[in-house]
Amino acid sequence: MASSVRLRVEGVHHAYSDLIVLDAISLTAEAGEVLVLVGPSGCGKSTLLGIFGGMLAATSGTVRMDGAVGPDCLNPLTYVFQDFALLPWRSVAGNVSLALEGTRLDKPARNARIAEVLALTGLTKFRDALPKQLSGGMRQRVGIARALAVRPAVLLMDEPLSALDGQTRDLLLDEFASLIARSGVTAIYVTHNLNEAVRLGHQVAVLSRRPGRVREIVRIDRSIMERRPTDPDLVALEASLWRLIREDAAAADREMDHA
């Protein structure tokens, strides 16, 4: 069942001391859709995701969540992290369990939910493995399993594939697309990779270089499951997004070199 929760930031402005990172940002992640944030390095994408998820207090502006959260949801706003954020001393099942400990679920219900998400992410055989025994792709699957275990209303993903090699990224992107489409969860996805953006996004918000402002919002109405990496219109869209970002990305790169 698709999530009926939408998440909206309004008039968000954020600064670290004198450094303005985000300015006048108003964006909405619509219910059951994926909002992708793209932009040059340092434009404040991850900062904005932190503000969306309540992990960072914006200097000014508001974040609102509308809609009914599902009855089995244990953590409405749930992150998938770029560096996986797995506890190295816990097994795969233990890492998933962490998200369920201290919730209203009793132990049998917790175990059932762990088994379910491990099956969903192809990790059943690895339930007792430690993170160090897994490849990068498998570790991120654990991160996804952990996030899905709490039945989130909104999934917040901070460059979840960027720490992986190209082949693993392509494979996991297909799985992501399938999981997101099937679960119908509302999602906000930060990425540098424009191919990921056009494969997953219903809306792609292009941020300008620092201070990050919304430069353009591109809407893609085709179903995620119908999108293929070689679709000519997606390839064209990716190219047009790159044209939007290219100049800013080069300027941001030069800025960072001088920093």
Place this chain on the structure above:
Amino acid sequence: MLDAVGRLVPFRARGFAPRDVPWASVATLVGVVLLWQAGASAGLVSTKFLPAPAQIVRALIDLGISGELWLNLSISLQRLAIGWVVGTVAGLALGFAVGLFTLARSPGMAIVSALFPIPKIALVPLFIIWFGIGEGSKVITLAFGVFFPTVINTMAGVDGVSRGLIRMGQSFGLSRAAIICKIVLPGALPAILSGFRITTSTAIILLVAAEMIGAEKGIGAFVLSAGNLYDTDNLLAGIVVLSLLGLAVSWVLGRIERALLSWR
């Protein structure tokens, strides 16, 4: 121009990769003892000043049979255990407080920075004045010496826990207590356990010093008394006991580390 056959490219990345060779450690120790024994037997080493290994072993056996060894050892072990536990518990408490709470950080670090550099042995006479010649002064000396390195290692361990893991815990709605128990404590454990290696050695050094300054019984007092009597067999037997005590503690800590940090 390159010739048709070409030259072999030599391997250039040799060395700078030392390996452990366990048998070499044992062989070295056995070799030193054998050389020492041979030197003493041949009259090259004066056994009055440096008894032969066989004499030390004989002295240890005699001390064991007479019960003197067990009496002194049990008293020392008791002081060591109490002093180390008191210093460790207090050090862990302050270390976690400094690592976790802004309110404790600056005051805690000010105290640690001011008192840590004081050589603890120099405080033994003061502790005797404050707590008397009995067990109190010895236990406090040990506890004081153990406390500061424990605070520093615990704080470093807590600081070293990835903020990303803590944010992950917060993002899943874990309580503060759950984050401390399930993320911070296990994450800081490697640094805390490595601190235990330092504090147990420090505790043994301070134990001997305290027993030499103000005790009738205990391995430190026994070694001092043997020295006063020029009884070098027993003096070295006492030192061997201390060395074995250090090795035993290190072995136990190694087992604990292996059990608790098997995930590394």
